[in-house]
Amino acid sequence: MKSTIPDTGVPITPPAGNGGDRQEASLHGEILLRLRDYVVEGNIAEGARVPERQLCEMLGISRTPLREALKVLAAEGLIELLPNRGARVRQLSQRDLEELFDVMAGLESLAGRLACEAITDAEITAIEQLHYEMYGHYLHRDMHGYFQTNQRIHESIVAAARNETLKTAYANFAGRIRRVRYSANFARKRQRWAEAMREHEAILDALRRRAGSELSDILFQHLRNKRTAAIEHLTEPQEDAPASP
Amino acid sequence: MKSTIPDTGVPITPPAGNGGDRQEASLHGEILLRLRDYVVEGNIAEGARVPERQLCEMLGISRTPLREALKVLAAEGLIELLPNRGARVRQLSQRDLEELFDVMAGLESLAGRLACEAITDAEITAIEQLHYEMYGHYLHRDMHGYFQTNQRIHESIVAAARNETLKTAYANFAGRIRRVRYSANFARKRQRWAEAMREHEAILDALRRRAGSELSDILFQHLRNKRTAAIEHLTEPQEDAPASP
């Protein structure tokens, strides 16, 4: 017996096979996006309850679409649903962070490997451009600019991998730790910063040579080092950090 | 003192920080699990509509929890939600499959790398055991047994990585292509089969030596080859394959 559900045929209309989907339309998707941002940006304390009713009036909707969005956010790992006790903002233990960093490292490592197969010279040039820009930020001790450019470089590599599924997954995991990235500006240590710059040069070098395995290794190690710095920073938040300008 | 600040307090109660969550309790979670299996096992044709009302009576529930589950499934990438036109089983293009295989390859590659850091001798022995078992299936031309054991080996590697987040993500992506794995038994070609066995031996070797980078490379290539075989099989489904019983 094949289909328990009979006629549902209509095998036609495969409209768009995007990697992981974002439903931009349909109000519910709107709610989802807004709520995700709201949580990711840290508007609710870690481990705190997500007040349904309050959010409902804040967003001007009823509980149904909100709860649907909450379910999705829970599936994404941003919040957790306690049976009969509502939603709470996911509290990331140190172990969780380590795991997330490692998965991100794995995904970027993969992205690098794939990028070597398909990246164009123009894309490499663009990344080199970003690299120099970032170097400028480094010289000027511009943490914020450095961070942003750094992120753009990594995103460029992911984009060069030509894999929407990977890109979506990457964005998902990035969202989970963004809150931490906001609160904790690791890589504040001068030494780590210099190291990171050297690693980035090695990344560019491997990319130019389209050395997939090698780039994969370098990227993993690079992210691993980032992870170590981040965890250290969270464990003992007082470093050599001076106030920003 | 009571809580001047209404809810956001209660920083206590970090019950369980599991990697990606499965809400086993709460009926809604039940529905989610059952629906996921229902879709993954291919009970609905690709691209076909997911009939809400029918599923409702089939599961004996109202539309609300069902729709919540559908939203989650859509976020997982198993189905897609067309605005005002209901849910459809996600139709995977060849490109989608390639992307998924590559991401799986990346995750397993990562798993191997991490496993080398933490795997115990006992675990390696267990995997060796599975390897010999699989070799037996290979000699007896037992495709089904081979496949199952093969999957257990890969799952063991993922488990040895000690990363619940990775494990969850891996399971998610595996679910997306399971339907294809069911319908298409690639690796039917004798030659590819023999190759796979050799690759598996290399995997074991690298694992024994805890050679992380190397294992990472081997695993990626192994999965890449699988991908090629699978895509070829899907493109021209008539190989040396005899009809199944």
Add this chain to the structure above:
DNA sequence: AGGACAAAAAATGAATGCAAAATAGCCGGT
């Protein structure tokens, strides 16, 4: 007869309502 238009039917998306569980507030016991 074929196609286009329109109305009916069905399905989707969201809001509201209702039972059960949890939280809090309250009272009595020691």
Add this chain to the structure above:
DNA sequence: ACCGGCTATTTTGCATTCATTTTTTGTCCT
């Protein structure tokens, strides 16, 4: 006065209901 049990209120989870949109069907016109 403090702790434990009991009741009231809030909150959650699901069902039901309502408004739109889509899809289908029937009819009419060319």
